[in-house]
Amino acid sequence: MTLHVEQSGLGPDLVLLHGWGLHGGVFAALAEQLAPRYRVTLIDLPGHGRSPPPIHDFDLAAVTETIAAAAPPRAIWLGWSLGGMIAAHMALSAPARVDQLILVASSPRFVTAPDWPHAMDPAVLAGFARALEQDYRATLERFLSLQVTTGSTEGRETLRGLRAALLQYTPALPALRAGLEILRGADLRPRLAALSRPTQLILGGRDMLVPVSVGAALRQRAPAIQIDVLSDAGHAPFLSHPQEFLATLTEFLEHPHDG
Numbered sequence: 001m002t003l004h005v006e007q008s009g010l011g012p013d014l015v016l017l018h019g020w021g022l023h024g025g026v027f028a029a030l031a032e033q034l035a036p037r038y039r040v041t042l043i044d045l046p047g048h049g050r051s052p053p054p055i056h057d058f059d060l061a062a063v064t065e066t067i068a069a070a071a072p073p074r075a076i077w078l079g080w081s082l083g084g085m086i087a088a089h090m091a092l093s094a095p096a097r098v099d100q101l102i103l104v105a106s107s108p109r110f111v112t113a114p115d116w117p118h119a120m121d122p123a124v125l126a127g128f129a130r131a132l133e134q135d136y137r138a139t140l141e142r143f144l145s146l147q148v149t150t151g152s153t154e155g156r157e158t159l160r161g162l163r164a165a166l167l168q169y170t171p172a173l174p175a176l177r178a179g180l181e182i183l184r185g186a187d188l189r190p191r192l193a194a195l196s197r198p199t200q201l202i203l204g205g206r207d208m209l210v211p212v213s214v215g216a217a218l219r220q221r222a223p224a225i226q227i228d229v230l231s232d233a234g235h236a237p238f239l240s241h242p243q244e245f246l247a248t249l250t251e252f253l254e255h256p257h258d259g
Helices: 024-034 060-070 082-093 122-134 136-145 153-168 173-185 189-194 214-221 242-254
Strands: 005-008 013-017 039-043 075-080 098-104 199-204 226-230
Touching: 005 024, 013 024, 013 082, 024 039, 024 153, 024 242, 060 082, 060 173, 075 082, 082 098, 082 173, 098 242, 122 136, 122 173, 136 153, 136 173, 189 214, 199 214, 199 242, 214 226, 226 242
Parallel strands: 013 039, 013 075, 075 098, 098 199, 199 226
Antiparallel strands: 005 039
């Protein structure tokens, strides 16, 4: 499978991976800001944006392998939401290919468990999966609405940007199903201690999908992770608070440190 890839800029390689239902274009403004210092690679996940749908159902390992084949041989990896889980899996499975890892509004486990309250109720994802089969366009719209902070100017602008990105390309239904299954079933928590690359987690203080408590929980399993919280942001901080996000990201990229 040949995925759609866009590159811009010059400098160290930096891969940006988007979240469920969207495409690399959601990072257009961020990529433009980073291009003067990095060679930025945007990759559309299988069945998203302009990438073809998967021939077979894919799991986390399979989609990571497919993306790795389209990525530079060695790079900084930034992943948002589902893209963060894929980037983390890449750092764990092929650490020699990852210089630094940035996880944005992402989690090693996206649904709750008896020992993991820092996530969505599995019933919410199950509801999305059922609704997907009836009206997947409306289901995507509902999912997007969960990603913003309601009642704020930033929230309205963020939702407008996400909807514009969604309308640009229609994701394939099999890819949406597979992505939901990854979000429902994948659990990277047992492997977090093996992360060997400088890692940053950027969270939104008002995120309704990945609560800010994920940060403290991750630090218990991987103490070297750097946690940064944008207190007023929701699930898409690079859209709602672009300058604050860029400053936080740039500080880590230029001065990575442990803890």
